[in-house]
Amino acid sequence: xxxxxxxxxxxxxxxxxxxxxxxxxxxxxxxxxxxxxxxxxxxxxxxxxxxxxxxxxxxxxxxxxxxxxxxxxxxxxxxxxxxxxxxxxxxxxxxxxxxxxxxxxxxxxxxxxxxxxxxxxxxxxxxxxxxxxxxxxxxxxxxxxxxxxxxxxxxxxxxxxxxxxxxxxxxxxxxxxxxxxxxxxxxxxxxxxxxxxxxxxxxxxxxxxxxxxxxxxxxxxxxxxxxxxxxxxxxxxxxxxxxxxxxxxxxxxxxxxxxxxxxxxxxxxxxxxxxxxxxxxxxxxxxxxxxxxxxxxxxxxxxxxxxxxxxxxxxxxxxxxxxxxxxxxxxxxxxxxxxxxxxxxxxxxxxxxxxxxxxxxxxxxxxxxxxxxxxxxxxxxxxxxxxxxxxxxxxxxxxxxxxxxxxxxxxxxxxxxxxxxxxxxxxxxxxxxxxxxxxxxxxxxxxxxxxxxxxxxxxxxxxxxxxxxxxxxxxxxxxxxxxxxxxxxxxxxxxxxxxxxxxxxxxxxxxxxxxxxxxxxxxxxxxxxxxxxxxxxxxxxxxxxxxxxx
Amino acid sequence: xxxxxxxxxxxxxxxxxxxxxxxxxxxxxxxxxxxxxxxxxxxxxxxxxxxxxxxxxxxxxxxxxxxxxxxxxxxxxxxxxxxxxxxxxxxxxxxxxxxxxxxxxxxxxxxxxxxxxxxxxxxxxxxxxxxxxxxxxxxxxxxxxxxxxxxxxxxxxxxxxxxxxxxxxxxxxxxxxxxxxxxxxxxxxxxxxxxxxxxxxxxxxxxxxxxxxxxxxxxxxxxxxxxxxxxxxxxxxxxxxxxxxxxxxxxxxxxxxxxxxxxxxxxxxxxxxxxxxxxxxxxxxxxxxxxxxxxxxxxxxxxxxxxxxxxxxxxxxxxxxxxxxxxxxxxxxxxxxxxxxxxxxxxxxxxxxxxxxxxxxxxxxxxxxx
Amino acid sequence: xxxxxxxxxxxxxxxxxxxxxxxxxxxxxxxxxxxxxxxxxxxxxxxxxxxxxxxxx
Numbered sequence: 001x002x003x004x005x006x007x008x009x010x011x012x013x014x015x016x017x018x019x020x021x022x023x024x025x026x027x028x029x030x031x032x033x034x035x036x037x038x039x040x041x042x043x044x045x046x047x048x049x050x051x052x053x054x055x056x057x058x059x060x061x062x063x064x065x066x067x068x069x070x071x072x073x074x075x076x077x078x079x080x081x082x083x084x085x086x087x088x089x090x091x092x093x094x095x096x097x098x099x100x101x102x103x104x105x106x107x108x109x110x111x112x113x114x115x116x117x118x119x120x121x122x123x124x125x126x127x128x129x130x131x132x133x134x135x136x137x138x139x140x141x142x143x144x145x146x147x148x149x150x151x152x153x154x155x156x157x158x159x160x161x162x163x164x165x166x167x168x169x170x171x172x173x174x175x176x177x178x179x180x181x182x183x184x185x186x187x188x189x190x191x192x193x194x195x196x197x198x199x200x201x202x203x204x205x206x207x208x209x210x211x212x213x214x215x216x217x218x219x220x221x222x223x224x225x226x227x228x229x230x231x232x233x234x235x236x237x238x239x240x241x242x243x244x245x246x247x248x249x250x251x252x253x254x255x256x257x258x259x260x261x262x263x264x265x266x267x268x269x270x271x272x273x274x275x276x277x278x279x280x281x282x283x284x285x286x287x288x289x290x291x292x293x294x295x296x297x298x299x300x301x302x303x304x305x306x307x308x309x310x311x312x313x314x315x316x317x318x319x320x321x322x323x324x325x326x327x328x329x330x331x332x333x334x335x336x337x338x339x340x341x342x343x344x345x346x347x348x349x350x351x352x353x354x355x356x357x358x359x360x361x362x363x364x365x366x367x368x369x370x371x372x373x374x375x376x377x378x379x380x381x382x383x384x385x386x387x388x389x390x391x392x393x394x395x396x397x398x399x400x401x402x403x404x405x406x407x408x409x410x411x412x413x414x415x416x417x418x419x420x421x422x423x424x425x426x427x428x429x430x431x432x433x434x435x436x437x438x439x440x441x442x443x444x445x446x447x448x449x450x451x452x453x454x455x456x457x458x459x460x461x462x463x464x465x466x467x468x469x470x471x472x473x474x475x476x477x478x479x480x481x482x483x484x485x486x487x488x489x490x491x492x493x494x495x496x497x498x499x500x501x502x503x504x505x506x507x508x509x510x511x512x513x514x515x516x517x518x519x520x521x522x523x524x525x526x527x528x529x530x531x532x533x534x535x536x537x538x539x540x541x542x543x544x545x546x547x548x549x550x
Numbered sequence: 551x552x553x554x555x556x557x558x559x560x561x562x563x564x565x566x567x568x569x570x571x572x573x574x575x576x577x578x579x580x581x582x583x584x585x586x587x588x589x590x591x592x593x594x595x596x597x598x599x600x601x602x603x604x605x606x607x608x609x610x611x612x613x614x615x616x617x618x619x620x621x622x623x624x625x626x627x628x629x630x631x632x633x634x635x636x637x638x639x640x641x642x643x644x645x646x647x648x649x650x651x652x653x654x655x656x657x658x659x660x661x662x663x664x665x666x667x668x669x670x671x672x673x674x675x676x677x678x679x680x681x682x683x684x685x686x687x688x689x690x691x692x693x694x695x696x697x698x699x700x701x702x703x704x705x706x707x708x709x710x711x712x713x714x715x716x717x718x719x720x721x722x723x724x725x726x727x728x729x730x731x732x733x734x735x736x737x738x739x740x741x742x743x744x745x746x747x748x749x750x751x752x753x754x755x756x757x758x759x760x761x762x763x764x765x766x767x768x769x770x771x772x773x774x775x776x777x778x779x780x781x782x783x784x785x786x787x788x789x790x791x792x793x794x795x796x797x798x799x800x801x802x803x804x805x806x807x808x809x810x811x812x813x814x815x816x817x818x819x820x821x822x823x824x825x826x827x828x829x830x831x832x833x834x835x836x837x838x839x840x841x842x843x844x845x846x847x848x849x850x851x852x853x854x855x856x857x858x859x860x861x862x863x864x865x866x867x868x869x870x871x872x873x874x875x876x877x878x879x880x881x882x883x884x885x886x887x888x889x890x891x892x893x894x895x896x897x898x899x900x901x902x903x904x905x906x907x908x909x910x911x912x913x914x915x916x917x918x919x920x
Numbered sequence: 921x922x923x924x925x926x927x928x929x930x931x932x933x934x935x936x937x938x939x940x941x942x943x944x945x946x947x948x949x950x951x952x953x954x955x956x957x958x959x960x961x962x963x964x965x966x967x968x969x970x971x972x973x974x975x976x977x
Binding site for chain 1: 575576577578579585588589592593596597600603604607608610611614615618619620621624625626627628629630631635636639640643644647650651654655657658659661662701702703704708710711712713714732736737738740742744747748749750751753754755756758759772773774775776777778779780781782783784847848849878
Binding site: 631633636637640655659662 | 933934935937938975976
C-alpha cells in the first residue's frame with residue numbers, strides 16, 4: 001500500500017510554482033541553452049507554441065503547392081503537366097498534409113500560446129510532454145514527404161485511403177504512410193491530454209468553468225474528441241498494416257473481410273476529426289467578434305452548449321459520408337436525421353455572432369475582417385452541408401465537386417481563415433507590434449477573392465456532374481475549372497503577403513500596449529506585449545472580481 | 551464600405567440568377583426518371599430554403615456592420631442573452647428540418663424498392679472499365695472508354711463526347727423497371743449516370759442493388775465516381791435507352807453475334823483474322839495499362855519484347871486467363887470469351903515486332919476454360 | 921433529480937434560464953449531470969433509431 005499522498009491540488013500548485021520559479025532564475029542568471037538546442041529542448045509553452053505555428057505554416061505552403069499542381073493540371077481538359085499516377089499522389093498528399101500537418105498543428109500551436117495565458121496559468125500542465133508532442137511532428141511529416149521519392153511514389157489513394165485500393169492495390173510506400181500517421185496520432189493524443197490537464201487543473205483561482213473564454217472551452221471539447229477518435233484511426237491503420245504485411249484480411253473480401261468495415265471505422269474517426277478542425281475556429285471567432293463589436297458575446301452559455309451538442313452529435317453521423325455504399329434504408333434514415341440535427345447548434349452559433357454585431361460599435365481591423373468572412377463563408381459551407389444531408393439528393397452530390405466545394409468552404413474560409421484571424425488578433429501579444437494594417441487588408445481582400453473564385457464554381461461543376469479526384473474531365477466542365485484554377489493561384493500567391501506581414505511584424509511596427517485591442521477582455525491582455533517568456537508565475541486572483549461573464 | 555455592399559449584392563445576384571439563366575450545365579440535371587425528378591425537386595427546395603435563411607441572416611449581419619460602425623459614432627449596447635429569441639432560433643430551424651425530412655424520407659423509400667423488376671443487369675467494375683451481364687438473356691460484354699489517347703494528349707481535336715464515350719454502351723428499354731446488381735472485381739468503383747439519378751458503389755465481394763425506370767429514349771452519360779486508381783477519370787458509363795421494339799431488335803442482333811462467335815470457336819482461325827480481332831480487344835481492354843504500342847507504363851510491364859511472355863506461350867495464356875498474383879494483372883478468363891482471349895494473345899505475340907509467328911487457336915482456350 | 925433532467929434537456933436544446941443555470945452551478949453535483957447527460961444521449965439515439973426503423977418498416 002502506497003503512502004497516502006497529500007491532496008492532489010496542493011502538490012501540483014507547489015510543484016508548478018517551484019518549477020516556474022527555478023526556470024525564471026535559470027533564465028536570468030545562467031541563460032538557458034542557446035541556438036538550436038534552445039528550440040530542441042524548450043519546455044516553454046510560448047516557444048513550443050511558436051514552433052507549432054511555424055511548422056504548420058510551412059506545411060500550409062507545402063500542401064498549397066501540391067494543390068497548385070492539381071489546379072494547374074486541371075486548368076484545361078486533357079493531360080498536360082502530370083501523369084494520372086502523380087496527380088493522385090498530389091491530391092492525396094495535399095489532403096493529408098493540410099488536415100494533419102497544417103490545420104491541426106496550427107490549432108495546437110494557438111492552444112499552446114493562448115490557453116495558459118487565457119486561464120492565468122504559468123505554463124502547460126506537462127511541459128516536457130509538450131516538447132515531445134511537438135517534435136514528433138517533423139518526424140511524422142518528414143517521413144510522409146519522403147514517400148514522394150520512394151519507388152512506386154507516395155500514397156495515391158486519396159486522403160481517405162479506402163481499402164482495398166490502399167491495401168491490396170497500394171504502392172509500397174503505404175507502410176511508411178501508416179507509420180507516419182501513427183506518429184502524428186500519438187502527437188495529437190499527447191497534445192490533447194496536456195490541454196485537458198492544463199484547463200482542468202491550472203485555471204487561476206476564482207475562474208470557474210463557465211468563466212473560461214470560449215477558445216478554451218472549444219479546445220477542451222476538441223481535446224476530448226481527439227482522445228476519443230485518434231485511437232480509432234490508429235486501429236484502422238494498424239489493420240491496414242496487418243492486411244498489407246502480415247496476411248490478414250480485415251478489408252479483403254477474398255479472405256472473408258469487408259471493405260465497407262474500413263469506411264465505417266475511418267469515418268467514425270473522420271467525422272469527429274472534421275469538428276476537431278472547426279470547433280477551435282468557433283472559439284477564435286467568438287473572441288474576435290465581441291472584441292471589435294465592443295459588446296459581450298450574445299449567448300456565452302448557449303455557445304458552450306452548442307459546442308457540446310455538436311461534439312456529441314459528431315459521433316452519430318459518420319455514415320453520411322457513405323450514403324451510396326449500399327446500406328439498409330433504416331440506417332440511411334437514422335443518419336440523415338442525426339446529420340440534419342447538427343444544423344441546429346451550428347445555426348445557433350451563427351445567430352449568436354450576428355446578434356453580437358447588432359447594436360455594437362464596430363471597427364474593421366484585419367482580424368475582424370477575417371472573422372466576418374469566416375461567418376459568411378462558413379455559413380455557405382454549412383448550407384451545402386445541409387443539402388448534402390438530404391440522402392436522395394446526396395445520391396447525386398456524392399463524390400462530385402459539389403462535395404469538394406462544401407468541405408473547402410468550411411475548411412479554407414472556415415478553419416484556415418479563423419487561424420489567420422487568430423494570428424492577426426494575437427500577433428501584438430506575441431511580437432509587441434501591431435501587424436501592418438495596409439498589408440493585412442490586401443492579404444484579406446485577395447484571399448477572399450481567391451477563395452471564392454476557386455471554390456464557388458466547384459458547386460456548379462459538381463452539380464453538372466464532375467466527379468472528384470480526376471486529372472482530366474469532359475469538355476462541359478472546362479470553364480468552371482479554368483476559373484477555379486485562376487482563383488487557386490490568386491489565393492496561393494496572396495498567402496505570400498501573410499509571410500510579409502509576419503516578418504514585418506516580428507521586426508518592428510507600431511508598438512502595442514498590454515491591451516492591444518480596446519474591446520478585448522480576456523486575461524491574455526493583462527500581461528505586457530510582447531508577452532514575456534514567463535507569465536502568471538503568481539496566478540491572478542479572480543475570486544474577488546465580479547464574475548467575468550455573468 | 552459601399553464597395554463591400556456592392557460586392558456582396560453582386561455575388562448574391564450572380565448566385566441566385568446563375569442557375570435560372572443557365573439551367574443547362576450549371577445545375578443538377580432534372581433527368582429522365584421519376585426518381586431523378588423527385589431528387590431535383592428536393593434539391594431545389596432545400597436550395598431555396600438555404601437562400602431564404604441566408605438572405606435573412608446576412609441581411610441582419612450586413613445591416614449591423616453598416617449601421618453600427620464606430621466610425622459613424624455608434625455606441626455599443628451591452629445586451630446579451632434573451633431566452634425568447636434563443637428558443638425561437640432553435641425551434642424554427644428544427645421545424646424547417648422536419649419539413650425537409652418528410653419529402654426526403656418519402657423519396658428514399660421509393661428508391662429503396664427494387665421489387666417487380668422486368669430486367670436484371672449485373673454491373674461489374676474492373677480497373678478501368680465496366681462489364682455488363684444481362685442475367686436472363688445470356689448476354690454479356692465489356693464497356694471501355696473509346697476516347698483515343700491522341701485526344702487526351704491534345705494531338706487531335708477533342709470530340710464533344712470527350713472522355714464520355716464507350717465502345718459498347720449499356721442498352722436498356724424505356725418504361726421497364728431495370729434492376730442493377732453491382733459488384734467489383736478489384737477495388738471499389740461507383741456507377742453513376744446523373745440523368746438517371748443512379749449512383750451506387752460497386753464493392754468487391756458484395757452485391758449492391760439499385761434500379762431505374764427510364765422515361766425517355768436517349769443516350770445518357772456518366773462516370774465512375776469512386777477513386778479506383780490511375781485511370782479513374784477514364785471509365786465512363788454510357789446508357790443507350792431505346793423503345794421496347796428497338797431494344798428487342800438490338801437484343802436479337804447481339805444474341806446472333808454471340809452465337810456466331812460461339813460456333814466459330816471450334817473452327818481453325820487464320821493468323822490475319824486473329825490479329826484483326828486481337829487489335830480491337832487489345833485496344834479496349836489492355837491498352838489502358840500496357841499502352842497502344844505495348845510499351846507499358848509504371849508498374850505495368852512492356853509487352854513489346856517481353857521475354858518472359860514471348861519465351862513461354864503457356865505462361866502467357868495463364869497470365870491472361872487467370873491473372874498474375876501479386877501484380878495488378880487481372881484474370882480475364884471470366885470476362886472475355888475464347889475467341890477474344892485467343893485473338894488478343896495471338897496479337898500480343900505478333901504485334902510490335904514481337905513476330906513470334908505463334909497462333910493461339912480459340913479451341914485451345916475453350917478447352918482451358920472448361 | 922427531476923431538476924437535473926430538466927437542466928440536461930435544456931442543455932440538449934441549448935437554451936437555459938440564467939437563474940436556473942446559476943442554481944445548477946452553485947448547488948448541483950457535476951457527476952449527476954454527466955450520468956444523466958449520457959443516459960439521455962442514449963435515449964436520443966434510441967428514439968431516432970426507432971423512428972428510422974418504423975419508417976423503414
